[in-house]
Amino acid sequence: MTQDTTKIDTKDIVAGFRFVTIEGCVAEVLSVRNSREVEILFINTGNTKVVAKDLIQRQSIKNPMHPSMCGVGYLGIGEYSTKGNKAAYDKWRTMLKRCYGNSAKEAYKNVTVRVEWHNFQNFAHWFYEDSNHQDGWEIDKDILGDGSMEYAPDNCLFIPKDANTAYQNGIDSIELPPSEISKKDPELAKAIIARKQLGELPIDEALRLKKFIKLRATRYLLIELEADHPLILKAIAKLDEKELEVNPEVVRVFTNSDGETFVKPTGHNV
Numbered sequence: 001m002t003q004d005t006t007k008i009d010t011k012d013i014v015a016g017f018r019f020v021t022i023e024g025c026v027a028e029v030l031s032v033r034n035s036r037e038v039e040i041l042f043i044n045t046g047n048t049k050v051v052a053k054d055l056i057q058r059q060s061i062k063n064p065m066h067p068s069m070c071g072v073g074y075l076g077i078g079e080y081s082t083k084g085n086k087a088a089y090d091k092w093r094t095m096l097k098r099c100y101g102n103s104a105k106e107a108y109k110n111v112t113v114r115v116e117w118h119n120f121q122n123f124a125h126w127f128y129e130d131s132n133h134q135d136g137w138e139i140d141k142d143i144l145g146d147g148s149m150e151y152a153p154d155n156c157l158f159i160p161k162d163a164n165t166a167y168q169n170g171i172d173s174i175e176l177p178p179s180e181i182s183k184k185d186p187e188l189a190k191a192i193i194a195r196k197q198l199g200e201l202p203i204d205e206a207l208r209l210k211k212f213i214k215l216r217a218t219r220y221l222l223i224e225l226e227a228d229h230p231l232i233l234k235a236i237a238k239l240d241e242k243e244l245e246v247n248p249e250v251v252r253v254f255t256n257s258d259g260e261t262f263v264k265p266t267g268h269n270v
Contacts, residue, residue, distance in 0.1 A: 013038060013053050025063045042066075047077065067118070069093060070100035076121035088127040091139055092120055095151055114152035126153045132229040138164045143218070143235045157231040163221040170210060171217045181220065188216040208246050215243045 008019065017029040026043040033039060039050050045065035055061050062068075064075045073096045075082065082089045096118075097103075099111050117123045127133055130153065137158040141148055145155030159167075162174045171192070182189040191213045198206045219239040222232055 008057050010053055010057070013056060018043075019056060021061045021063060022059045023062060023066050023068060025066055027061065027063070069120075070096045072096065072100055072113070072118050074119060076119040078121035078124075080121050080124035082120075085124050085128075087133070087135070088124040089120065091127065091133075092117075092123045095123075095139060099151070110149055112150050114150055117151060117153070131156070131158060132227075132231045133158045134160075136161065140164055140167070143167060143238055144231075157235055159232075159235065160221065160225070163218050166221060167214060167218040170214050174217075176217060176220070184223075185216065185220050188213070188220055191216060212243065212246045215239050215246065219243070 013029060013032070015029055015031055018026060020026055021042075025045070027040045028043060030039045030041050030048065033050060036052055036054075037050055038053060038056075039048055040056075040061070041048050042063045042065065045063060047063070047065050049061075049064075051061055064077050067074045069092075073092070080088065095113060098105070098108050099113055117126075138161055139151070139156055140159050141151050141156050143159070144157060145152075148155050165174050176192075178189070178192075181192070191209060194209060195213060198209065201209065216239075219236055222236050222239070225232060227233075
């Protein structure tokens, strides 16, 4: 019989005693360690835990394997606590809420998190041991994942907010220094000029130009980091691949005798 924890007496907490935790998990006392501690088994998940008797009485027992975060995420069993690893925990929680939370945006309707990352211990290990995390940077799954609909360790990295914004929304919502771009990336500078005359291009070429600018601007911002982390270098290489697929020679920018710039689609006569 499972007992209501609000009516538990210390003398009732013996081997075989069952109760319901604050999370709704059924647990059973396997053995009494001493006058203060017992070992319990969480029936639904099969994991055990040594707890104080008074925590059972106060309904303070939590199952680390219970999916308490958005119905899928759980803290897991391991070295990474939530309090001591706040940076990793905040990213993990935000990622899960983005995909499974009640207020998840339409853009994330079909986006998922790989099952192994439902366990916070696995995400935290990747965060501290394998990722390129920097304070203020955002997790991205699209550059390395070719538009993947899943957050996973093999397609995620951290990039600055402006680079993430450029990749997702283009350059309208970020600031890029024109003079610096002209010196460091003339092709991007030309494309930005051409963007002013998108209406004069055939639809397919206009779309390719916009995509080219998005890729090139993101690449520019990542190169500006001067970072040598393998994930950043891999992202830059991936952007180069995608740029070739778009075709960087979408447009040609010309300057007339009055110094005015104008654009002609590739293949058209000047």
